[in-house]
Amino acid sequence: MDQILSRSPPHHVAVIMDGNGRWAKARGLPRIAGHRRGAEAVRRTVEAAIELGVSYLTLYGFSSENWKRPAVEVDDLMALLRHYLRAEIAELHSQGVRLRVIGERARLGPDIVTLIENAERLTGENERLHLTIAVSYGGRAEIAAAARRLARMAVDGVLAPEDIDEDIFAAQLLTADLPDPDLVIRTSGEQRISNFLLWQTAYAELVFTTTYWPDFGKADFARALDEYNGRERRYGASAESR
Numbered sequence: 001m002d003q004i005l006s007r008s009p010p011h012h013v014a015v016i017m018d019g020n021g022r023w024a025k026a027r028g029l030p031r032i033a034g035h036r037r038g039a040e041a042v043r044r045t046v047e048a049a050i051e052l053g054v055s056y057l058t059l060y061g062f063s064s065e066n067w068k069r070p071a072v073e074v075d076d077l078m079a080l081l082r083h084y085l086r087a088e089i090a091e092l093h094s095q096g097v098r099l100r101v102i103g104e105r106a107r108l109g110p111d112i113v114t115l116i117e118n119a120e121r122l123t124g125e126n127e128r129l130h131l132t133i134a135v136s137y138g139g140r141a142e143i144a145a146a147a148r149r150l151a152r153m154a155v156d157g158v159l160a161p162e163d164i165d166e167d168i169f170a171a172q173l174l175t176a177d178l179p180d181p182d183l184v185i186r187t188s189g190e191q192r193i194s195n196f197l198l199w200q201t202a203y204a205e206l207v208f209t210t211t212y213w214p215d216f217g218k219a220d221f222a223r224a225l226d227e228y229n230g231r232e233r234r235y236g237a238s239a240e241s242r
Helices: 020-026 031-052 064-068 071-087 089-094 110-123 139-155 166-170 218-229
Strands: 012-016 056-063 097-102 129-137 183-186 205-208
Touching (some): 064 071, 071 089, 089 110, 097 110, 183 218, 205 218
Protein backbone atom coordinates (compact mmCIF):
# COMPACT_ATOMS: atom_id res chain seq x y z
CA MET A 1 0.00 0.00 0.00
CA ASP A 2 2.83 2.43 0.88
CA GLN A 3 4.29 1.96 -2.59
CA ILE A 4 1.01 3.00 -4.21
CA LEU A 5 0.48 6.01 -2.01
CA SER A 6 4.04 7.21 -2.67
CA ARG A 7 3.53 7.27 -6.44
CA SER A 8 1.08 9.12 -8.64
CA PRO A 9 -2.06 7.06 -9.24
CA PRO A 10 -3.54 6.76 -12.73
CA HIS A 11 -5.69 9.78 -13.51
CA HIS A 12 -8.58 7.73 -14.93
CA VAL A 13 -9.40 4.14 -14.04
CA ALA A 14 -12.11 2.17 -15.84
CA VAL A 15 -13.49 -1.09 -14.46
CA ILE A 16 -15.32 -3.93 -16.22
CA MET A 17 -17.36 -5.31 -13.34
CA ASP A 18 -17.65 -9.03 -14.07
CA GLY A 19 -18.44 -12.20 -12.15
CA ASN A 20 -21.66 -11.48 -10.26
CA GLY A 21 -23.44 -14.51 -11.68
CA ARG A 22 -20.55 -16.91 -11.10
CA TRP A 23 -20.11 -15.58 -7.56
CA ALA A 24 -23.75 -16.38 -6.84
CA LYS A 25 -23.66 -19.78 -8.57
CA ALA A 26 -20.63 -20.85 -6.52
CA ARG A 27 -22.70 -20.21 -3.39
CA GLY A 28 -25.92 -21.78 -4.61
CA LEU A 29 -27.62 -18.38 -4.75
CA PRO A 30 -29.76 -16.75 -7.46
CA ARG A 31 -27.97 -14.39 -9.85
CA ILE A 32 -29.69 -11.36 -8.32
CA ALA A 33 -27.85 -12.08 -5.08
CA GLY A 34 -24.58 -11.62 -6.95
CA HIS A 35 -25.79 -8.37 -8.49
CA ARG A 36 -26.79 -7.06 -5.07
CA ARG A 37 -23.39 -7.88 -3.64
CA GLY A 38 -21.89 -6.27 -6.72
CA ALA A 39 -23.65 -3.02 -5.82
CA GLU A 40 -21.82 -3.10 -2.49
CA ALA A 41 -18.54 -3.50 -4.40
CA VAL A 42 -19.36 -0.31 -6.31
CA ARG A 43 -19.55 1.56 -3.01
CA ARG A 44 -16.21 0.12 -1.86
CA THR A 45 -14.52 0.94 -5.15
CA VAL A 46 -15.72 4.54 -5.14
CA GLU A 47 -14.36 4.95 -1.61
CA ALA A 48 -11.06 3.32 -2.63
CA ALA A 49 -10.71 5.58 -5.66
CA ILE A 50 -11.12 8.65 -3.45
CA GLU A 51 -8.67 7.36 -0.84
CA LEU A 52 -6.05 6.39 -3.42
CA GLY A 53 -6.21 9.69 -5.30
CA VAL A 54 -7.89 8.61 -8.54
CA SER A 55 -9.67 11.55 -10.20
CA TYR A 56 -11.85 9.71 -12.73
CA LEU A 57 -13.55 6.34 -12.28
CA THR A 58 -15.68 4.74 -14.99
CA LEU A 59 -17.67 1.57 -14.28
CA TYR A 60 -19.18 -0.73 -16.92
CA GLY A 61 -22.53 -1.39 -15.32
CA PHE A 62 -24.79 -2.75 -18.08
CA SER A 63 -23.84 -3.30 -21.70
CA SER A 64 -26.07 -2.97 -24.74
CA GLU A 65 -25.69 -6.74 -25.15
CA ASN A 66 -27.00 -7.33 -21.62
CA TRP A 67 -30.52 -6.56 -22.86
CA LYS A 68 -30.43 -10.06 -24.37
CA ARG A 69 -30.41 -11.64 -20.90
CA PRO A 70 -33.59 -13.18 -19.48
CA ALA A 71 -36.27 -10.57 -18.80
CA VAL A 72 -36.38 -11.43 -15.10
CA GLU A 73 -32.65 -10.74 -14.70
CA VAL A 74 -32.87 -7.49 -16.67
CA ASP A 75 -35.78 -6.35 -14.50
CA ASP A 76 -33.75 -7.16 -11.39
CA LEU A 77 -30.79 -5.17 -12.71
CA MET A 78 -32.99 -2.19 -13.52
CA ALA A 79 -34.48 -2.37 -10.02
CA LEU A 80 -30.99 -2.31 -8.57
CA LEU A 81 -30.12 0.72 -10.71
CA ARG A 82 -33.21 2.54 -9.44
CA HIS A 83 -32.27 1.68 -5.87
CA TYR A 84 -28.70 2.90 -6.37
CA LEU A 85 -29.83 6.19 -7.88
CA ARG A 86 -32.23 6.78 -4.98
CA ALA A 87 -30.16 5.50 -2.07
CA GLU A 88 -26.57 6.42 -2.92
CA ILE A 89 -26.72 9.85 -4.55
CA ALA A 90 -26.93 11.88 -1.34
CA GLU A 91 -23.85 10.08 0.00
CA LEU A 92 -21.96 10.52 -3.28
CA HIS A 93 -22.83 14.21 -3.25
CA SER A 94 -21.64 14.61 0.34
CA GLN A 95 -18.30 13.04 -0.66
CA GLY A 96 -17.83 15.46 -3.53
CA VAL A 97 -18.46 12.88 -6.25
CA ARG A 98 -19.81 13.97 -9.60
CA LEU A 99 -21.96 11.29 -11.21
CA ARG A 100 -22.72 10.94 -14.87
CA VAL A 101 -24.25 8.08 -16.84
CA ILE A 102 -23.38 7.25 -20.45
CA GLY A 103 -25.25 4.93 -22.79
CA GLU A 104 -28.49 4.65 -24.74
CA ARG A 105 -30.99 6.26 -22.39
CA ALA A 106 -33.84 5.71 -24.85
CA ARG A 107 -33.84 2.03 -23.83
CA LEU A 108 -34.18 2.81 -20.13
CA GLY A 109 -37.44 3.36 -18.29
CA PRO A 110 -38.59 7.01 -18.09
CA ASP A 111 -38.37 6.93 -14.29
CA ILE A 112 -34.75 5.77 -14.47
CA VAL A 113 -33.89 8.54 -16.93
CA THR A 114 -35.44 11.08 -14.56
CA LEU A 115 -33.42 9.70 -11.64
CA ILE A 116 -30.25 9.91 -13.72
CA GLU A 117 -30.94 13.49 -14.73
CA ASN A 118 -31.67 14.50 -11.14
CA ALA A 119 -28.47 12.82 -9.91
CA GLU A 120 -26.35 14.48 -12.59
CA ARG A 121 -27.88 17.85 -11.81
CA LEU A 122 -27.34 17.49 -8.05
CA THR A 123 -23.70 16.40 -8.32
CA GLY A 124 -22.77 18.43 -11.38
CA GLU A 125 -20.45 20.86 -9.62
CA ASN A 126 -18.51 18.25 -7.59
CA GLU A 127 -14.85 17.65 -8.44
CA ARG A 128 -13.35 15.29 -5.86
CA LEU A 129 -14.08 12.24 -8.03
CA HIS A 130 -15.71 12.06 -11.46
CA LEU A 131 -17.73 8.84 -11.43
CA THR A 132 -19.12 7.65 -14.76
CA ILE A 133 -21.37 4.62 -15.03
CA ALA A 134 -21.91 3.04 -18.44
CA VAL A 135 -25.48 1.74 -18.67
CA SER A 136 -27.03 0.33 -21.86
CA TYR A 137 -23.66 1.12 -23.38
CA GLY A 138 -21.75 -0.38 -26.30
CA GLY A 139 -18.48 0.88 -27.71
CA ARG A 140 -19.27 0.06 -31.33
CA ALA A 141 -22.68 1.75 -31.10
CA GLU A 142 -21.03 4.83 -29.61
CA ILE A 143 -18.51 5.02 -32.46
CA ALA A 144 -21.22 4.49 -35.09
CA ALA A 145 -23.36 7.24 -33.56
CA ALA A 146 -20.38 9.62 -33.60
CA ALA A 147 -19.76 8.79 -37.28
CA ARG A 148 -23.41 9.49 -38.09
CA ARG A 149 -23.26 12.90 -36.38
CA LEU A 150 -20.12 13.83 -38.31
CA ALA A 151 -21.68 12.61 -41.55
CA ARG A 152 -24.72 14.82 -40.97
CA MET A 153 -22.43 17.79 -40.27
CA ALA A 154 -20.58 17.12 -43.53
CA VAL A 155 -23.84 16.84 -45.51
CA ASP A 156 -25.05 20.12 -43.97
CA GLY A 157 -21.81 21.83 -44.93
CA VAL A 158 -20.83 22.50 -41.32
CA LEU A 159 -17.71 20.37 -41.54
CA ALA A 160 -15.49 19.35 -44.45
CA PRO A 161 -14.75 15.59 -44.47
CA GLU A 162 -11.02 16.23 -44.92
CA ASP A 163 -11.01 18.26 -41.68
CA ILE A 164 -12.13 15.31 -39.56
CA ASP A 165 -9.27 14.16 -37.36
CA GLU A 166 -8.99 12.16 -34.14
CA ASP A 167 -9.75 15.15 -31.92
CA ILE A 168 -12.86 16.11 -33.86
CA PHE A 169 -14.06 12.50 -33.83
CA ALA A 170 -13.41 12.12 -30.08
CA ALA A 171 -15.44 15.27 -29.44
CA GLN A 172 -18.53 13.42 -30.71
CA LEU A 173 -18.18 10.54 -28.25
CA LEU A 174 -20.16 10.22 -25.03
CA THR A 175 -16.93 10.77 -23.10
CA ALA A 176 -15.97 13.96 -24.92
CA ASP A 177 -15.26 15.86 -21.70
CA LEU A 178 -13.42 13.00 -19.98
CA PRO A 179 -9.74 12.04 -20.26
CA ASP A 180 -9.03 8.66 -21.79
CA PRO A 181 -8.59 5.85 -19.24
CA ASP A 182 -5.03 5.16 -18.16
CA LEU A 183 -5.94 1.79 -16.65
CA VAL A 184 -8.70 -0.73 -17.32
CA ILE A 185 -9.38 -3.39 -14.67
CA ARG A 186 -11.48 -6.46 -15.40
CA THR A 187 -12.59 -8.78 -12.64
CA SER A 188 -13.48 -12.52 -12.67
CA GLY A 189 -10.53 -13.79 -14.71
CA GLU A 190 -11.91 -13.03 -18.17
CA GLN A 191 -9.40 -11.31 -20.45
CA ARG A 192 -11.29 -9.20 -22.95
CA ILE A 193 -12.75 -5.68 -23.04
CA SER A 194 -16.26 -6.68 -24.18
CA ASN A 195 -17.13 -3.65 -26.32
CA PHE A 196 -16.17 -1.19 -23.58
CA LEU A 197 -14.71 2.24 -24.47
CA LEU A 198 -13.16 0.88 -27.66
CA TRP A 199 -11.85 4.22 -28.89
CA GLN A 200 -10.87 5.59 -25.50
CA THR A 201 -8.81 2.61 -24.33
CA ALA A 202 -6.44 2.55 -27.31
CA TYR A 203 -3.39 3.05 -25.07
CA ALA A 204 -4.77 2.05 -21.68
CA GLU A 205 -2.97 -0.47 -19.53
CA LEU A 206 -5.04 -3.61 -18.87
CA VAL A 207 -5.08 -5.46 -15.56
CA PHE A 208 -7.06 -8.68 -15.14
CA THR A 209 -7.87 -10.13 -11.74
CA THR A 210 -9.48 -13.46 -10.90
CA THR A 211 -11.48 -11.84 -8.08
CA TYR A 212 -15.21 -11.86 -8.77
CA TRP A 213 -16.72 -8.39 -8.71
CA PRO A 214 -18.82 -8.93 -5.52
CA ASP A 215 -15.57 -9.65 -3.63
CA PHE A 216 -13.62 -6.75 -5.15
CA GLY A 217 -12.41 -4.21 -2.59
CA LYS A 218 -9.78 -1.63 -1.75
CA ALA A 219 -6.96 -4.18 -1.56
CA ASP A 220 -7.77 -5.47 -5.08
CA PHE A 221 -8.00 -1.92 -6.39
CA ALA A 222 -4.67 -1.06 -4.77
CA ARG A 223 -2.97 -4.12 -6.26
CA ALA A 224 -4.17 -3.11 -9.73
CA LEU A 225 -2.77 0.38 -9.24
CA ASP A 226 0.49 -1.15 -8.02
CA GLU A 227 0.74 -3.26 -11.18
CA TYR A 228 -0.02 -0.18 -13.29
CA ASN A 229 2.72 1.79 -11.55
CA GLY A 230 5.20 -0.95 -12.37
CA ARG A 231 4.66 -0.63 -16.11
CA GLU A 232 6.29 1.69 -18.64
CA ARG A 233 3.74 3.46 -20.82
CA ARG A 234 5.16 4.04 -24.30
CA TYR A 235 2.12 5.11 -26.39
CA GLY A 236 3.52 3.28 -29.41
CA ALA A 237 7.13 4.45 -29.03
CA SER A 238 10.04 2.17 -28.26
CA ALA A 239 11.78 2.30 -24.90
CA GLU A 240 14.93 3.63 -26.60
CA SER A 241 13.11 6.54 -28.22
CA ARG A 242 11.64 7.85 -24.94
